[in-house]
Amino acid sequence: MKQAIQLLTFGVLLTAGAAQQPIDPDEFLRLEPVLQAAMAKAAPFVVTVETFGGTRAVLGVDGPADGDAPPLPRPPKPPDEQPKPAPLPEPPVVPPEQVPPEGEQPKPVPMPGAPDADKEKPKDKDKKKIPLVAPGFQQTQGKTSGVVLTADGWILVSRFALNLDPTTILITVPGRGTFHAERAGEDTSRGIALVKIAATDLPVPEFVEPAKVRVGQFAFALGRTFAADEPTVHIGIVSARRRQFGRALQIDAYTSPANYGGAVIDVHGRVLGIAVPLSPSGRNAGVEWYDSGIGFATTIADIPHLLVRMKQGEVLQRGWLGVQFETSFLGPGAKISGTPKDGVAAKAGLRKGDILVAVDGVPVMNGPHFQMLVSSRMGGDPVRLEVHKKDEAEAVEMGPLVLADAPWSEQKQKKGDDLPASFSLPEKNEGR
Amino acid sequence: MRTHLAILWSFTVPLAAQTQDFGKAYSFDERKPVSRVEQTIDHFLPSLVKVHGASGLATINAYATGIIVSKKGHILTLDQIMIQKDRTRVVLYDGSVHQAELLPEDPQLGVRLLRIDPALVSGELQPLWPGDEQQAGYRTGQFVVSLGNAFRLAEFSEKMSATFGVVVGRANTALRYRIADVKYDGDLILTDACNNQGHYGGGLFTLDGRWIGLNTRLLDSKETNTMLSAAIPVRDLLPYLEEHVLGKRPVEAKAAKEPPWTGVVLFQQAGRTSPPAYVDRVIAGSPADVLGLRPDDLIVRIDEYSIRSCRELREILAKYGAGDTVKVTWKRGTQVSQGELVLASEPKK
Numbered sequence: 001m002k003q004a005i006q007l008l009t010f011g012v013l014l015t016a017g018a019a020q021q022p023i024d025p026d027e028f029l030r031l032e033p034v035l036q037a038a039m040a041k042a043a044p045f046v047v048t049v050e051t052f053g054g055t056r057a058v059l060g061v062d063g064p065a066d067g068d069a070p071p072l073p074r075p076p077k078p079p080d081e082q083p084k085p086a087p088l089p090e091p092p093v094v095p096p097e098q099v100p101p102e103g104e105q106p107k108p109v110p111m112p113g114a115p116d117a118d119k120e121k122p123k124d125k126d127k128k129k130i131p132l133v134a135p136g137f138q139q140t141q142g143k144t145s146g147v148v149l150t151a152d153g154w155i156l157v158s159r160f161a162l163n164l165d166p167t168t169i170l171i172t173v174p175g176r177g178t179f180h181a182e183r184a185g186e187d188t189s190r191g192i193a194l195v196k197i198a199a200t201d202l203p204v205p206e207f208v209e210p211a212k213v214r215v216g217q218f219a220f221a222l223g224r225t226f227a228a229d230e231p232t233v234h235i236g237i238v239s240a241r242r243r244q245f246g247r248a249l250q251i252d253a254y255t256s257p258a259n260y261g262g263a264v265i266d267v268h269g270r271v272l273g274i275a276v277p278l279s280p281s282g283r284n285a286g287v288e289w290y291d292s293g294i295g296f297a298t299t300i301a302d303i304p305h306l307l308v309r310m311k312q313g314e315v316l317q318r319g320w321l322g323v324q325f326e327t328s329f330l331g332p333g334a335k336i337s338g339t340p341k342d343g344v345a346a347k348a349g350l351r352k353g354d355i356l357v358a359v360d361g362v363p364v365m366n367g368p369h370f371q372m373l374v375s376s377r378m379g380g381d382p383v384r385l386e387v388h389k390k391d392e393a394e395a396v397e398m399g400p401l402v403l404a405d406a407p408w409s410e411q412k413q414k415k416g417d418d419l420p421a422s423f424s425l426p427e428k429n430e431g432r
Numbered sequence: 433m434r435t436h437l438a439i440l441w442s443f444t445v446p447l448a449a450q451t452q453d454f455g456k457a458y459s460f461d462e463r464k465p466v467s468r469v470e471q472t473i474d475h476f477l478p479s480l481v482k483v484h485g486a487s488g489l490a491t492i493n494a495y496a497t498g499i500i501v502s503k504k505g506h507i508l509t510l511d512q513i514m515i516q517k518d519r520t521r522v523v524l525y526d527g528s529v530h531q532a533e534l535l536p537e538d539p540q541l542g543v544r545l546l547r548i549d550p551a552l553v554s555g556e557l558q559p560l561w562p563g564d565e566q567q568a569g570y571r572t573g574q575f576v577v578s579l580g581n582a583f584r585l586a587e588f589s590e591k592m593s594a595t596f597g598v599v600v601g602r603a604n605t606a607l608r609y610r611i612a613d614v615k616y617d618g619d620l621i622l623t624d625a626c627n628n629q630g631h632y633g634g635g636l637f638t639l640d641g642r643w644i645g646l647n648t649r650l651l652d653s654k655e656t657n658t659m660l661s662a663a664i665p666v667r668d669l670l671p672y673l674e675e676h677v678l679g680k681r682p683v684e685a686k687a688a689k690e691p692p693w694t695g696v697v698l699f700q701q702a703g704r705t706s707p708p709a710y711v712d713r714v715i716a717g718s719p720a721d722v723l724g725l726r727p728d729d730l731i732v733r734i735d736e737y738s739i740r741s742c743r744e745l746r747e748i749l750a751k752y753g754a755g756d757t758v759k760v761t762w763k764r765g766t767q768v769s770q771g772e773l774v775l776a777s778e779p780k781k
Contacts, residue, residue: 025467035573035598039572052740180767226604234598
């Protein structure tokens with residue numbers, strides 16, 4: 001017993017000693033080589049993305065977004081079925097004396113027969129709008145960054161890079177040269193897109209599973225916007241996990257158009273996520289947060305099945321059931337206050353007053369919890385519900401129901417609305 | 433407003449006269465620096481000065497920072513409107529105020545030397561001088577301390593502000609950030625150690641005690657709203673310093689070259705936006721023809737400069753002269769090719 005007390009005292013002393021350790025004067029000097037090594041490991045797979053041309057305006061009346069203009073529908077087609085460019089005819093030789101001064105004869109822009117020419121034409125009404133992505137924020141075609149996904153030429157980029165629907169996308173892989181890229185699918189809820197280049201044996205990063213990421217660990221955000229020979233770096237820590245319904249990490253390293261699409265790496269040079277503009281409510285662009293100390297790194301290690309769908313050209317969106325909740329009902333379960341006509345829930349027979357008890361076997365605590373459970377799924381995903389119908393004694397199983405894509409009106413930000421839809425703010429006059 | 437300023441100034445002069453007591457009252461020198469960050473700050477602060485100049489307009493800040501570069505009283509700072517003859521004063525580390533004489537500026541770098549009378553300085557000045565390639569070298573991901581009088585928070589002998597961050601990267605302003613009031617076209621050190629008004633003219637230092645950059649204006653991209661702190665690498669300041677501090681003869685400027693000509697006729701559209709640089713025609717026998725450029729090729733890069741529009745191609749080519757060789761990257765269909773093009777001068781008609 002005495003020994004035990006002595007040991008305990010010793011332990012307490014040890015702990016106290018550890019807590020009073022002097023400051024390491026060379027702390028940051030020691031971190032430098034760690035950062036350098038991580039950068040050196042990550043540099044080969046962080047690529048430069050350049051875009052050219054493109055007319056589609058991405059814009060909002062009072063704001064956002066990367067998200068405000070719905071993605072253009074694009075039929076799924078594997079990239080190897082893209083039309084091959086026709087062989088170019090011999091260029092006509094123009095004698096020097098007949099050449100008019102530069103810039104006098106307009107003719108329609110690009111390259112007949114080239115693969116770029118058959119891109120979708122923008123709608124006229126979009127053309128008139130200014131390409132604003134956030135108030136005071138105008139997007140142009142600066143370079144952005146991307147990350148190699150597979151050795152056979154799949155590259156992950158930020159959707160931000162493709163906002164203007166460019167006619168030409170070029171990817172520069174360090175040490176390997178510049179490649180023409182074909183656009184494939186994208187995930188609007190994660191803010192990422194896939195492009196394919198004709199290259200093999202590309203350096204592939206190691207992706208860290210989001211579940212293994214610790215809040216507070218170092219996060220280095222790499223980009224390729226400014227210099228071609230080495231990536232730029234901003235340092236920070238992981239601020240939070242499971243943002244955007246489990247789709248992204250929050251980091252405090254500066255993220256901006258200078259490193260959107262770039263890799264956010266850990267001290268071992270492994271990829272934690274891809275830096276993208278997102279916003280907490282998931283409905284506005286997120287670019288208004290740039291360089292603010294609130295950045296997002298989309299995690300992709302846990303979505304291999306989605307990458308398969310994106311490679312086929314699918315545009316993935318957040319899943320949507322189509323229910324509204326009574327905010328006064330505090331649970332357990334989520335009480336439905338309305339079901340939009342075209343929603344999945346309405347079609348499945350859910351009505352006002354029904355209580356949702358469980359999603360895929362997970363008991364529902366309340367409305368926001370239910371929204372969390374559903375919104376972490378994608379459109380097209382099946383979901384099983386347990387519902388306590390209004391006029392029945394027992395809860396019943398429903399489904400599987402196939403979630404729809406969240407309608408654009410649901411995803412984009414409404415004026416003065418920066419909270420998830422399931423929370424309602426008190427009326428202004430209330431309590432005064 | 434003017435009268436207020438005058439009153440303020442009349443108060444400040446007697447204060448400056450009692451500089452020694454004032455300096456002691458605000459001194460924290462008893463505290464010993466512990467970490468490398470603290471050591472770096474303490475080591476370099478005595479070499480930095482506060483620069484106060486003429487104000488007059490609400491939008492012009494009448495303050496900046498300078499770096500002592502010689503024991504003869506030379507002080508390097510960023511050239512700004514507020515630096516005017518007879519109205520520029522320098523406040524040393526100990527809080528003493530000195531009238532500064534203006535030396536010729538370098539319009540390319542946007543820097544200017546001031547000079548104070550070393551005889552009026554109590555004690556010895558602690559100058560900094562650009563080191564050799566290795567001494568002045570820096571790497572992306574290196575931790576740095578930036579010193580300067582941001583927003584004029586420090587008065588008299590109060591210590592200037594220090595900010596901490598990493599070297600974000602090395603960039604050429606012309607790559608993306610084209611702004612009118614920075615003529616400097618060399619490499620810049622980008623950092624996330626904050627650099628605000630008043631910090632300009634201050635220094636950027638590594639934790640192993642080296643001076644690597646002179647803080648310059650925030651790079652403010654109107655196109656993307658991105659702002660970045662930047663510093664001019666000290667090696668690039670050396671020729672100007674050698675000429676005006678050491679009195680070395682400047683290197684003779686090279687004779688201007690004839691404007692370059694490629695033989696490419698770009699496709700142009702009437703309208704405000706300039707389209708991507710598609711080749712409309714190539715003049716037979718021209719440098720572009722020799723290289724193999726053809727109609728409908730898209731020119732995407734000249735050397736390391738990205739070309740996003742016809743306008744940018746003209747701007748970038750204007751940096752070169754006839755006889756220069758540039759590396760051209762172009763896209764034809766899905767093929768991206770690169771080749772060297774020897775710029776010619778335009779054939780006479």
